[in-house]
Amino acid sequence: MADPSMPVRTCVGCRRRAPVTELLRVVVRGGGLTPDPRRRLPGRGASLHPTAECLQAAVRRRAFPRALRSSTPLETGPLEAHVLRQVS
Template structure:
């Protein structure tokens, strides 16, 4: 749908800003005006035909439009003209933008898990994951959101300090391992684990789910 400039009644200086100039280590959200590390946020660009296009890897050409990775922020930007103001002109916002973003983040997580699998940096299954936890090898726990809550809690007994990434389904996580379904996985510390953790937090913010583990732990995974 096409946004109408000026329909937002917010009184912040966002009304006069265009897209972030993308210099420096932080980016500013066009809705909340808060600055944060770009990898924790959502970047968009406007295509030649004026369609708002997600850029989850932050690599597409063009000036970026940045949002905090939260459902309410995305909804405000989508319905109150923030994209049009940032782009300084009418733009088309895909009606399923939220679904596009969530699917894209899940895809990124699974691709990264696949890379970790090939590098020998991830294991799966209750017993093997417990072995990694007890042996101090686990840097990140990945769990399927549709797995048994009791079993997921039991796995984490004695490992409350480990960051956790939650993916929607056991079938989706299983696909990364060539299995029908996987509920539990563990990754060793490193860049790949850090990527999965950050993308899972962005997904959780958009889906409105609580994020197990603090975002402050992301730096400990690298």
């Protein structure tokens, strides 16, 4: 049974709900998507399963600009590098 005190968020890639401990928080810094594994950076965040599949789905669906309320295109390079390091 799930812990009722654990916050739950929705992955912007696959749209499944999961505890925050299973998701990677992503914020906008300097016009690009920055991973926030410690969940401490300021600003609006989006949650993502740290898998290549969820990242690709989020990019394909253009979910990051919507979730982060950004009107400009966002660079995904640092986030992709972080996710690929985690998967390998």
